[in-house]
Amino acid sequence: MKARLSGRVALVTGATGGIGDAVVRRFAAEDATVVVTDVDPGRCQEVAEELTKAGGRAVGLGLDVTDERAWESVVNEVGTSLGGISVLVNNAGIARMTDVETETLETWEEVLAVTQRGVWLGMKHAGPVIERSGGGSIVNVSSIFGTVGGFGGQFSYHAAKGAVRLMTKNAALHWATRGVRVNSVHPGFIETPLSRKLWRGTSRLDAMIGNTPMGRLGRTGEVADAVLFLASDESSFVTGSELYVDGGYTAR
Numbered sequence: 001m002k003a004r005l006s007g008r009v010a011l012v013t014g015a016t017g018g019i020g021d022a023v024v025r026r027f028a029a030e031d032a033t034v035v036v037t038d039v040d041p042g043r044c045q046e047v048a049e050e051l052t053k054a055g056g057r058a059v060g061l062g063l064d065v066t067d068e069r070a071w072e073s074v075v076n077e078v079g080t081s082l083g084g085i086s087v088l089v090n091n092a093g094i095a096r097m098t099d100v101e102t103e104t105l106e107t108w109e110e111v112l113a114v115t116q117r118g119v120w121l122g123m124k125h126a127g128p129v130i131e132r133s134g135g136g137s138i139v140n141v142s143s144i145f146g147t148v149g150g151f152g153g154q155f156s157y158h159a160a161k162g163a164v165r166l167m168t169k170n171a172a173l174h175w176a177t178r179g180v181r182v183n184s185v186h187p188g189f190i191e192t193p194l195s196r197k198l199w200r201g202t203s204r205l206d207a208m209i210g211n212t213p214m215g216r217l218g219r220t221g222e223v224a225d226a227v228l229f230l231a232s233d234e235s236s237f238v239t240g241s242e243l244y245v246d247g248g249y250t251a252r
């Protein structure tokens with residue numbers, strides 16, 4: 001059987017974190033040429049080397065998603081050296097434990113810069129290259145917190161993730177007849193190395209599991225599978241949609 005991303009160049013942001021790491025490993029296993037990007041170029045190169053040693057094809061590049069010049073430079077470099085881009089996964093995102101009252105202008109700007117502006121800049125700069133490369137797919141990682149109010153905290157994170165959900169639909173309509181599909185993935189509570197450290201033994205962990213109908217946290221690989229579906233031709237008639245990977249959280 002043909003691998004699901006053969007001949008595709010896939011750029012992933014925040015690719016050395018929990019979910020991003022799972023995505024680049026899935027993509028490499030499906031024969032994509034993976035561009036591993038994150039803020040620390042050294043760590044990106046290490047992950048790319050691991051993927052290459054395991055038989056995949058990957059390059060690692062530093063990319064701060066808040067920086068428009070950095071986007072221009074990375075997209076140019078990838079377009080030239082790898083011959084185009086077929087898949088963009090806007091995965092980088094950050095949250096702060098603020099609420100509507102404790103949010104400051106500083107935390108607001110910081111969270112929106114990465115989690116909202118970064119997604120727009122990615123679509124703006126990689127979208128046209130995807131179109132010129134013969135079409136492809138953009139997958140924006142939102143959250144259940146882009147759709148529902150959660151626990152009434154992480155105010156700026158909800159603002160940004162809600163925007164990601166709607167920017168996805170707007171961009172999907174913009175490119176609908178031009179071969180660029182745009183969809184969002186909405187993870188629920190996912191266990192990552194970072195979250196395991198932060199949440200172990202806390203009441204927050206109990207609340208997350210207790211509020212998830214399936215009664216457990218999600219795995220990064222389960223999010224990567226959803227991203228892979230939207231990145232591949234299996235979703236060729238899917239655009240502007242939102243895919244929940246949340247153990248039933250938003251079904252209630």
Ligand SMILES: NC(=O)c1ccc[n+]([C@@H]2O[C@H](COP(=O)([O-])OP(=O)(O)OC[C@H]3O[C@@H](n4cnc5c(N)ncnc54)[C@H](O)[C@@H]3O)[C@@H](O)[C@H]2O)c1
Pocket residue numbers: 013014015016017018019020037038039063064065066091092093094114141142143144186187188189190191192194195
């Ligand atoms: N883990 C969860 O439970 C969960 C749930 C819903 C949504 N999400 C979303 O999934 C995505 C990945 O989350 P994760 O759990 O793997 O988090 P993570 O913190 O492990 O990974 C996020 C990555 O983004 C990178 N990043 C931060 N600022 C950046 C910037 N300016 N430019 C480029 N990269 C930057 C970090 O270096 C990190 O590698 C995020 O968008 C997050 O909001 C996660």
